[in-house]
Amino acid sequence: MSVRFAGKVALCTGSGRRAGLGAAILQALAAEGCKVVFTDMLDPQAELTSANIASRNEMQGLVGEIRAAGGEAIGLPLDVRDEVQVEAAIAAAVSQLGRLDFLINNAGVGFLIEPLIGTSKQRWQTVMEVNLTGAFLCTKHAARQMIHQGGGGRIVNIASQAAKSGHLHMAAYTASKHGMVGLTRAAAIELGPHGITVNAICPNHVTTGLGEVQNQYFSQLRGFESVEEYLKDMKGRIPLRRVGLPADTAQACAFLCSDAAAYVTGEAMNVSGGMEMH
């Protein structure tokens, strides 16, 4: 086993879904010796139903696999919109694993897709609270812990291609992800003197649970006969001719957490097969 991250502890939000980017990120870090903290919102409520959030069993299964492979992992419930839960999860991670070196703000909702003029204030706020306010709250409390323990740290925000360009019927999502890049840049300036780097990753389409909802919606909206036809068209517009994989984002995140990225901060890095270039 590689030990690039031996002795380090990583917490990732929204990492309880097996096919999701968060699980892939923690699996990649754990494979290189990192102790990992899976966290997710586990209690369905309002728009956040069991169809689009993780289940307790799913998350515990991921924890069990890391342990079976000889790694250290724990799972904690965490709704990133609730500051009390954010503080409690970080305190529990530190008390059980000793410290916190990497925070990955990955929790996000992208299934509320609808025309701007039909979007209710409540739905707008749900997207903002999970995608942007949640990242702010976790950054605030993780940074306090990193400053307290000393030695720097890494914060990686999983933004999106929608952080760089406008996207049809996704005004709230697009605004929240652009906001995440603003948060990244502001936090990089404030936390840099403490040796904490803050960067964002901007993936294009990955067929996770969230990605599947988007495929269904846009293949119908754009009049494709099937999701396969829609994806074929999309791949034709991606310079590297394939959609993203969870491993693409996971490896980019591992790079940003590594010593190799010690002098990279305030960056919003595209991982999009060339689809997004600015």
Ligand SMILES: NC(=O)c1ccc[n+]([C@@H]2O[C@H](COP(=O)([O-])OP(=O)(O)OC[C@H]3O[C@@H](n4cnc5c(N)ncnc54)[C@H](O)[C@@H]3O)[C@@H](O)[C@H]2O)c1
């Ligand atoms: N899949 C893509 O095409 C794609 C592309 C670019 C960016 N992203 C971003 O990547 C991140 C992960 O998405 P994914 O594709 O793995 O989808 P996913 O649905 O598998 O993962 C999102 C996770 O967020 C969790 N979550 C939702 N509300 C929460 C809350 N209030 N508190 C804590 N967790 C909550 C869900 O339970 C789920 O585990 C998201 O921020 C998404 O916007 C995804």
